[in-house]
Amino acid sequence: MQDPFHYDEAFSRNIGWVTREEQAKLRSKRVAIAGLGGVGGVHLLTLTRLGVGKFSLADFDRFSLVNFNRQAGATVSSLDQPKLDVMIRQALDINPSLDIRPFPQGLTADNLEAFLEGVDLYIDGLDFFALNIRQQVFAACRARGIPAITVAPLGMGAALLNFLPGKMSFEDYFGLGNQPEAEKALRFFIGLAPAKLQMGYLVDPSAVDLPNRRGPSTMMACMLCAGIAGSEGLKILLGRGKVLAAPWGVHFDAYTNRLKRTWRPGGWHNPLQRFWLALFRKHLTRAR
Numbered sequence: 001m002q003d004p005f006h007y008d009e010a011f012s013r014n015i016g017w018v019t020r021e022e023q024a025k026l027r028s029k030r031v032a033i034a035g036l037g038g039v040g041g042v043h044l045l046t047l048t049r050l051g052v053g054k055f056s057l058a059d060f061d062r063f064s065l066v067n068f069n070r071q072a073g074a075t076v077s078s079l080d081q082p083k084l085d086v087m088i089r090q091a092l093d094i095n096p097s098l099d100i101r102p103f104p105q106g107l108t109a110d111n112l113e114a115f116l117e118g119v120d121l122y123i124d125g126l127d128f129f130a131l132n133i134r135q136q137v138f139a140a141c142r143a144r145g146i147p148a149i150t151v152a153p154l155g156m157g158a159a160l161l162n163f164l165p166g167k168m169s170f171e172d173y174f175g176l177g178n179q180p181e182a183e184k185a186l187r188f189f190i191g192l193a194p195a196k197l198q199m200g201y202l203v204d205p206s207a208v209d210l211p212n213r214r215g216p217s218t219m220m221a222c223m224l225c226a227g228i229a230g231s232e233g234l235k236i237l238l239g240r241g242k243v244l245a246a247p248w249g250v251h252f253d254a255y256t257n258r259l260k261r262t263w264r265p266g267g268w269h270n271p272l273q274r275f276w277l278a279l280f281r282k283h284l285t286r287a288r
Contacts, residue, residue: 007095010094011049011051029053030053030055030118032122034124036087037067039124041125054118056103057084059106120146122141123151135176139169147163147165149233152193154192154197155199156224156253157221157251159195160232160250164243168247174187194264194272247265
């Protein structure tokens with residue numbers, strides 16, 4: 001039986017926005033994604049359709065009903081199935097020639113070196129509250145000179161931060177250090193979106209519950225994240241176009257139709273960041 005899949009034809013409609021030589025380059029690149037839920041799953045499918053040919057993928061979780069509002073692989077037929085297996089099947093159904101290294105135990109300190117081996121770009125798909133391993137993977141990327149992207153789904157928008165070799169580090173920007181988990185979550189939350197464009201239409205603030213690791217989400221935000229991460233990833237992998245690095249960031253909110261370029265020199269040491277951290281700490285203390 002003749003193979004129905006042909007790479008050049010499958011991704012021929014990318015040509016024009018990329019050259020044929022660039023498309024071949026994308027096929028040779030390896031992207032690592034940790035977490036295949038809300039943003040990670042749609043990151044994978046977006047980059048697969050872009051023609052990226054190699055992935056290192058890590059996730060230990062299974063799909064459940066609470067994932068249905070935002071996760072690309074969450075369906076009735078995938079309930080209780082490993083997210084990694086489901087998303088790999090979807091990606092291979094788009095490009096059967098993919099080279100995929102799976103890490104079904106998720107990302108850990110023990111497999112971090114293997115996970116990043118030969119990687120050209122890391123894209124963050126970890127759960128918001130997976131802060132310790134997130135610190136480790138961004139530090140490992142920096143040590144290896146691997147560009148790393150995080151795009152946060154916030155309300156009905158997305159906030160981008162790129163951490164590039166030789167530029168501000170993840171740790172210098174967020175200042176998570178050895179802080180208690182609640183403080184890490186707060187600093188991460190404030191640092192992701194200094195513009196806070198999503199807060200004006202949050203109709204039920206009680207749904208944002210950092211101490212109990214809960215927060216609202218939308219599919220629109222996840223899709224926007226994937227579009228932004230895919231576009232930034234293309235520029236980084238092909239070495240073309242301007243790529244803003246932290247402490248610069250970009251926040252686009254589709255609900256408010258606003259786009260804000262953010263700049264926080266000094267990262268978490270910035271006076272504005274410290275002000276918002278103090279304000280939110282006070283709010284959380286009162287909420288308790």
